[in-house]
Amino acid sequence: MTLHVFDQALALTAQAEGDYLGTTSPAYWNMVGPFGGSTAATLLQAVLLHPALLGEPLSLTVNYAAALQPGAFAVRSRPVRTNRSTQHWTVELVQTGSDGAEEVVITATAVTAARRSTWSQNDAPMPAVPAAETVAPVAMNFSVEWLRRFDMRPVRGGVPAQWDGSGEDSLSQLWVRDQPPRALDFLSITAKADMFYPRAWLRRAKPVPAGTVSITVYYHAGSAQLAACGDDWVLGQAQAQAFTNGFYDQTAQLWSKSGGLLVTTHQIVYYKE
Amino acid sequence: MTLHVFDQALALTAQAEGDYLGTTSPAYWNMVGPFGGSTAATLLQAVLLHPALLGEPLSLTVNYAAALQPGAFAVRSRPVRTNRSTQHWTVELVQTGSDGAEEVVITATAVTAARRSTWSQNDAPMPAVPAAETVAPVAMNFSVEWLRRFDMRPVRGGVPAQWDGSGEDSLSQLWVRDQPPRALDFLSITAKADMFYPRAWLRRAKPVPAGTVSITVYYHAGSAQLAACGDDWVLGQAQAQAFTNGFYDQTAQLWSKSGGLLVTTHQIVYYKE
Numbered sequence: 001m002t003l004h005v006f007d008q009a010l011a012l013t014a015q016a017e018g019d020y021l022g023t024t025s026p027a028y029w030n031m032v033g034p035f036g037g038s039t040a041a042t043l044l045q046a047v048l049l050h051p052a053l054l055g056e057p058l059s060l061t062v063n064y065a066a067a068l069q070p071g072a073f074a075v076r077s078r079p080v081r082t083n084r085s086t087q088h089w090t091v092e093l094v095q096t097g098s099d100g101a102e103e104v105v106i107t108a109t110a111v112t113a114a115r116r117s118t119w120s121q122n123d124a125p126m127p128a129v130p131a132a133e134t135v136a137p138v139a140m141n142f143s144v145e146w147l148r149r150f151d152m153r154p155v156r157g158g159v160p161a162q163w164d165g166s167g168e169d170s171l172s173q174l175w176v177r178d179q180p181p182r183a184l185d186f187l188s189i190t191a192k193a194d195m196f197y198p199r200a201w202l203r204r205a206k207p208v209p210a211g212t213v214s215i216t217v218y219y220h221a222g223s224a225q226l227a228a229c230g231d232d233w234v235l236g237q238a239q240a241q242a243f244t245n246g247f248y249d250q251t252a253q254l255w256s257k258s259g260g261l262l263v264t265t266h267q268i269v270y271y272k273e
Numbered sequence: 274m275t276l277h278v279f280d281q282a283l284a285l286t287a288q289a290e291g292d293y294l295g296t297t298s299p300a301y302w303n304m305v306g307p308f309g310g311s312t313a314a315t316l317l318q319a320v321l322l323h324p325a326l327l328g329e330p331l332s333l334t335v336n337y338a339a340a341l342q343p344g345a346f347a348v349r350s351r352p353v354r355t356n357r358s359t360q361h362w363t364v365e366l367v368q369t370g371s372d373g374a375e376e377v378v379i380t381a382t383a384v385t386a387a388r389r390s391t392w393s394q395n396d397a398p399m400p401a402v403p404a405a406e407t408v409a410p411v412a413m414n415f416s417v418e419w420l421r422r423f424d425m426r427p428v429r430g431g432v433p434a435q436w437d438g439s440g441e442d443s444l445s446q447l448w449v450r451d452q453p454p455r456a457l458d459f460l461s462i463t464a465k466a467d468m469f470y471p472r473a474w475l476r477r478a479k480p481v482p483a484g485t486v487s488i489t490v491y492y493h494a495g496s497a498q499l500a501a502c503g504d505d506w507v508l509g510q511a512q513a514q515a516f517t518n519g520f521y522d523q524t525a526q527l528w529s530k531s532g533g534l535l536v537t538t539h540q541i542v543y544y545k546e
Contacts, residue, residue: 058520059487059541061334063382065354065361080365080377081338086486086543088338090363090380092353104353107363107382109336111486111541115518118546121476123443124514170396203394213359213384214332216489218541220517241397241526242534244493245388247331249537251524253514261515264522266539268332268384268491270359273391 004182005149006191009038010045012075020046020075024068028146033067035146036212037194041187043091043108046077048186054079054087055114056223057186061216062108069095073105086113115222124264126255129155132175132233150195151179153233159197160205167206170199170240181231184262186219189226192234192254193217193265199240199250200271208273213247215267221260229256246270277455278422279464282311283318285348293319293348297341301419306340308419309485310467314460316364316381319350321459327352327360328387329496330459334489335381342368346378359386388495397537399528402428405448405506423468424452426506432470433478440479443472443513443523454504457535459492462499465507465527466490466538472513472523473544481546486520488540494533502529519543 003011009025028038040062047053073095081088093106135153139161157172176192198210238252248269254262276284282298301311313335320326346368354361366379408426412434430445449465471483511525521542527535 059336061382061487061489063332063361063384065359066356080380083339086338088336088377088380104361107353107361109334109380109382109487111336113486113520115520118519118544119477119516120518121516122514123476123512123516203396204392213386214334214382214489216334216487216539218520218522218539220515220520220522222518239396241395241537242493243392243394243396244534245393245495246391247386247388247491247493249491249493251537251539261517264514264524264539266489266491266524266537271391 004180006178006182006188010042010187012045012049014049018050018077020049021072022075023072024070026145028149030144030146036064036215037191038146039068039106040194040215041190043075043093043106044110044190045187046075046091047089047110047112050077050079052079053112054082055085055112057219058111058113059216059218060108060110060190061214062106063214064106064212066105068105086111122261124253124261126235126259127173127237129173129235135175149179150176152176157202160202163205163207165205167202167204170203172196172202173235173237175233175235177231177233183231184226184229184234186223186226189254189262190217192236193252193263195236196238196250196252198269198271199238199248200243203240203243208271210269210271213268213270215265217263217265219263221262225260226262232257234262243271277453279451279455279461283315283460285318285322287322291323291350293322294345295348296345297343299418301422303417303419309337309488310464311419312341312379313467313488314463316348316366316379317383317463318460319348319364320362320383320385323350323352325352326385327355328358328385330492331384331386332489332491333381333383333463334487335379336487337379337485339378341378359384395534397526397534399508399532400446400510402446402508408448422452423449425449430475433475436478436480438478440475440477443476445469445475446508446510448506448508450504450506456504457499457502457507459496459499462527462535463490465509466525466536468509469511469523469525471542471544472511472521473516476513476516481544483542483544486541486543488538490536490538492536494535498533499535505530507535516544519545
C-alpha cells in the first residue's frame with residue numbers, strides 16, 4: 001500500500017527520544033518554502049510520535065521564524081510538564097545553515113489532554129452554505145504546488161478575479177478536502193487550519209507580499225469525531241479583524257460537513273505596502 | 274516616587290543575560306495562584322528587559338503548565354532567531370519543587386517586530402456602548418485579591434447575579450482601568466487581555482471550576498498608540514465559540530476609548546462538569 005502524499009511529506013525518522021529527522025516535500029511547496037500548514041502538522045507529528053504522549057491535541061502554537069530550506073531538517077519535541085490530565089510540550093525545527101551551524105527555523109508549543117465527557121455546547125454554528133458538490137472548484141489565477149493537494153470549493157471570498165483594489169471585506173468560506181482523498185485526523189485538520197490565502201489580498205483586491213508569522217490552533221474535536229468525518233468535505237471560514245502597520249490577524253473556524261466545530265484557529269500575518 | 278503595585282508585582286532582577294528572578298505578588302493573587310494576566314505580563318517583561326530586544330511585541334503565547342506557588346521564581350527569555358525586522362523568543366518560568374528539583378511552571382513564545390507604517394484598516398470597530406462613567410462598578414459576588422486592582426464597569430454579560438442555570442450566551446463587554454490608575458503599555462494591556470471571568474460561568478449561569486490553559490495575544494497597537502491612551506478606560510469584549518468535553522475557547526478584543534483596536538486575544542480554558 002502506498003502512503004498518501006501527505007503522510008509521505010510528514011514522515012519522520014526517530015533518533016533519540018523526541019528527536020526526529022525529516023525532509024521537505026516538493027509536493028507541498030509554496031512560494032519560498034513549504035506550505036505553512038504542512039510545517040505545522042510536521043511539528044504536531046513530532047508530539048504525536050513521542051512515546052511519552054498523554055492524551056490528544058488541545059492547542060498548538062507554531063511560530064515561523066524563517067523559511068525552511070529544501071532538504072533535511074530535525075524536529076525535537078519535549079514534554080516539559082505532565083499533569084494528571086494535561087501535558088505541555090515545547091517543539092523546535094532546526095536546519096543546518098550555510099555556515100554549517102544549526103539554526104532554529106520554527107518554534108512551537110503544544111498542550112495535549114485526556115478529555116472527559118462533559119456538558120458541551122457549540123456557539124459557533126456552521127454558516128448556511130450550498131453543498132460542496134454544487135460549488136465550482138477554485139479558479140486559480142496563481143499557482144503553487146501545495147494547492148494541487150487540495151480540492152477547494154469557494155462559497156464566498158475566493159481569490160479576486162481582478163486585482164483592481166475593489167475589496168470590501170476579508171471573509172472567505174470554502175469547502176475543502178484532500179486530493180486524493182484522505183481520512184481526517186489531527187495532522188490533516190492542522191494543515192487545513194492554514195489553507196486560507198492572505199486576507200490582505202482579499203480585503204484590498206491587491207496581491208501584496210504576505211506570510212504567516214505565528215498560528216494557533218485549538219482542537220475542539222477528538223480523534224473519534226475527526227475519524228467519523230472520513231475523507232468528506234470540511235467547511236472553512238476565515239476573516240481578519242485588523243490590518244495594522246505590516247501585520248494583520250486572521251480568525252478562522254473549520255466545521256465537519258455535519259456542522260460539528262472541529263477547530264478554531266488564529267494567526268498573525270506579515271504583509272507589505 | 275513609589276512604584277505602582279502592578280510594576281512592583283512585575284519587578285524582575287537581572288542575573289545572567291536573559292535570566293531574571295521575581296517573586297509572586299499577593300496583590301494579584303487569584304484562587305490557586307497569581308492572576309494569569311499578571312503572569313503573562315511577567316513573561317513579556319522578561320522579553321522587554323532583554324538587552325538584545327528588537328522592536329515591539331507582535332504576538333505572545335503563554336501556556337499555564339501548573340499553578341505558581343507563592344514565593345520566588347526564575348524567568349528565562351531567549352531570542353532564538355533574529356531576522357531583519359522580526360525576532361522570535363522562547364520564555365519559561367521555573368520554580369523549585371518540593372523535592373528541590375527545578376520544575377517548569379509556564380512556557381511561552383513571543384514575536385517582536387520593528388513595524389513600518391503601511392496601509393491599515395480596522396475591521397473590528399468598537400461596539401456602541403454607554404460611556405464608562407455612566408456604568409455602575411462591577412458588583413462582585415465572589416472575591417479574589419487581583420480584582421481589587423481593576424475598576425471594572427460591565428456593560429453587558431457581567432457575573433450572573435444568580436447561579437440558576439439561566440445563561441443564554443457568553444458575550445461580555447466591560448470598561449476597565451487600573452486601580453489606582455496607571456498609564457497603558459504592553460505589560461498592562463497584556464494583563465487586561467486575561468481579565469474576563471470564565472465564559473463557562475456566564476453561558477450556564479453556573480460557577481464551575483475553570484482555568485486558562487493557554488492564551489495568545491496579538492498586538493495591533495504600538496507603544497505610541499498605547500501611551501496615547503494614558504490611564505483612560507479600555508473596552509474589553511469576550512465570547513466563547515465552543516465548549517467541548519472539558520475545554521472551551523475564548524476570543525476577545527480590547528479597544529481604546531477612542532475606538533482603536535489595541536489587541537485581539539484568544540485562549541483555551543479548562544472547565545469541569
